[in-house]
Amino acid sequence: MTMQELDSIGFLLGSTYRRVSNMFAARLKEYDITPEQWGILYYVCAQEGMNQKELATYAYKDQPTTARILDVLHRKGLIQKEIDRHDRRAFLVYPNEAGRELMKKVHALEAQHNEEMTKLITPEHMEQLSQLLHELRSRLEPS
Amino acid sequence: MTMQELDSIGFLLGSTYRRVSNMFAARLKEYDITPEQWGILYYVCAQEGMNQKELATYAYKDQPTTARILDVLHRKGLIQKEIDRHDRRAFLVYPNEAGRELMKKVHALEAQHNEEMTKLITPEHMEQLSQLLHELRSRLEPS
DNA sequence: TAATTATAATTGCATTAACAACTAATTATC
DNA sequence: GATAATTAGTTGTTAATGCAATTATAATTA
Numbered sequence: 220m221t222m223q224e225l226d227s228i229g230f231l232l233g234s235t236y237r238r239v240s241n242m243f244a245a246r247l248k249e250y251d252i253t254p255e256q257w258g259i260l261y262y263v264c265a266q267e268g269m270n271q272k273e274l275a276t277y278a279y280k281d282q283p284t285t286a287r288i289l290d291v292l293h294r295k296g297l298i299q300k301e302i303d304r305h306d307r308r309a310f311l312v313y314p315n316e317a318g319r320e321l322m323k324k325v326h327a328l329e330a331q332h333n334e335e336m337t338k339l340i341t342p343e344h345m346e347q348l349s350q351l352l353h354e355l356r357s358r359l360e361p362s
Numbered sequence: 363m364t365m366q367e368l369d370s371i372g373f374l375l376g377s378t379y380r381r382v383s384n385m386f387a388a389r390l391k392e393y394d395i396t397p398e399q400w401g402i403l404y405y406v407c408a409q410e411g412m413n414q415k416e417l418a419t420y421a422y423k424d425q426p427t428t429a430r431i432l433d434v435l436h437r438k439g440l441i442q443k444e445i446d447r448h449d450r451r452a453f454l455v456y457p458n459e460a461g462r463e464l465m466k467k468v469h470a471l472e473a474q475h476n477e478e479m480t481k482l483i484t485p486e487h488m489e490q491l492s493q494l495l496h497e498l499r500s501r502l503e504p505s
Numbered sequence: 506t507a508a509t510t511a512t513a514a515t516t517g518c519a520t521t522a523a524c525a526a527c528t529a530a531t532t533a534t535c
Numbered sequence: 536g537a538t539a540a541t542t543a544g545t546t547g548t549t550a551a552t553g554c555a556a557t558t559a560t561a562a563t564t565a
Contacts, residue, residue, distance in 0.1 A: 229382045287551080329370055356374070414543070426546080430520090
């Protein structure tokens with residue numbers, strides 16, 4: 220008797236995510252950055268001067284998680300924060316030169332990594348997968 | 363100018379996974395168990411008497427993570443461990459009565475949750491998504 | 506204007522996770 | 536049978552996460 224595998228979408232998403240993420244993490248090691256840190260850095264560079272809340276929304280993370288990842292990026296000298304003159308509760312986040320450079324390098328590495336993923340299944344399947352994930356995610360509310 | 367979203371499969375998997383998982387976690391709260399603890403408990407019950415390494419393989423987790431989740435389940439009185447007579451390095455894991463009962467209840471809850479997910483997209487799309495995830499995961503090596 | 510409500514960010518606590526280093530027991534090899 | 540290599544499990548460190556509670560500021564409303 221073979222065992223009945225746990226067949227739930229959440230379990231499947233989690234286990235697949237971890238494998239993809241770990242593989243990417245291994246590649247990123249040479250740049251001393253994690254996939255999650257990279258995700259935030261990307262958005263900091265994609266639109267400079269966003270505040271933490273906006274970054275959290277784009278990155279699909281909650282505010283404390285985003286703040287803590289921003290702290291790491293700050294410690295690493297990749298970004299800087301400036302107080303928002305119009306709202307002293309908030310600060311605006313900017314990449315500095317090291318951050319912009321790293322962003323470009325890692326962006327290229329990521330493109331490479333995505334290509335490799337696409338070689339594992341067909342490009343058509345990868346496109347389908349991507350669309351289905353977008354579809355599902357868009358219908359789920361943030362917790 | 364709208365921002366260019368980070369369009370990588372890993373980011374998409376992670377953000378979708380977290381939303382699905384958080385939603386399920388909220389439902390599980392009444393049973394005082396997390397989705398990850400549930401995943402391990404499921405396999406403990408699906409085939410009683412496996413050791414930690416086997417459980418880790420089925421659950422797509424590494425050994426330390428599996429061990430720590432087993433510790434939690436043990437503290438909660440849901441499982442028990444017995445030394446493997448044929449290999450004194452290993453122990454075999456069994457559910458106890460409370461574990462079996464909780465497993466059944468949560469399994470039903472999970473079926474409900476999966477149905478709800480399937481209502482968000484179509485059943486056909488959910489089936490496609492599931493197949494594509496299985497396909498991708500099967501081609502990724504464990505880290 | 507004063508009091509209330511809402512919001513941006515922070516802090517604390519608990520969970521899951523990856524990875525490396527370690528211990529103890531088993532298996533393989535000489 | 537002794538030594539070496541492998542394997543099951545544990546421990547320590549660091550990171551990402553969720554959620555709840557808190558602080559400071561801003562916006563609303565009485």
